[in-house]
Amino acid sequence: MASESEEQRVREVYGEIAEAYEAFFPTLHRYEGRVERFLEASVTPGSRVLDLGCGPGQLTRELAPSVRVVGLDLSPEMIEVARRGRPSGEYRVQSFREPVPPEFGRFDVALAVGCLDFCDDLPLALGHLSAALEPGGRLLFSVLERRPGLEGHEEARTRVRTAGPEVALNFWSFEETARALSSADLLPLSYTHAPGWIQLATQRTMYFGWWEVERCGASLR
Helix, strand or coil: CHHHHHHHHHHHHHHHHHHHHHHCHHHHHHHHHHHHHHHHHHHHCCEEEECCCCCCCCCCCCCCCCCCEEEECCCHCCCCCCCCCCCCCCCEECCCCCCCHHHCCCCEEECCCHHHHHCHHHHHHHHHHHEEEEEEEEEEEEECCCCCCCCCCCCCEEEEEECCCCEEEECCCCCHHHHHHCCHHHHHHEEEEEEHHHHHHCEEEEEEEEEEEEEECCCCC
16 A cells, blocks of 8 residues: 555645645546446435545535435545535545544445555555445446556556656556455446546546446455
């Protein structure tokens, strides 16, 4: 998993842009409606939803009041924006290296979109998410996918410039992600290779592996 120094760089970058994040990326249109479709199909009244790497909370802000939303993020500034947007939500600063706090209980639905790229131990991160899901719970997550011949996606790890410190991004092959899912007791339901981030400095579109998975097996806790 990313070292504490790496996480501090990510925390600094996102802390600086927390208030302006949604102005830079209005409604995250570059995700082509994937998150909205997943939530519409998976969330029902009374569902418990985990949003890992929640940022300003825009992905779950408009869910029905009966839905319990828990958001975790590295950035205290992002967490503050998320709290303002959905006062009924529960938000906490949380390292990707740590398990989801057990006092939150288990979740029916989880998101981890645009955040696992900062983790250098994908099996560990997915294991933490799996442990937080009810058996049968659904997770939508994305990873920057390593693909030979696709510009900017050839290496397993790269550093990118930001307005603040450089940050490291991790790229996982399809096969590596599939193995990590198996070790975390997560069953793939759907996969697509599609646009994710846009690098502001270069205006290059970065591509995600988008995975919808289900927690299977007996309870781990």
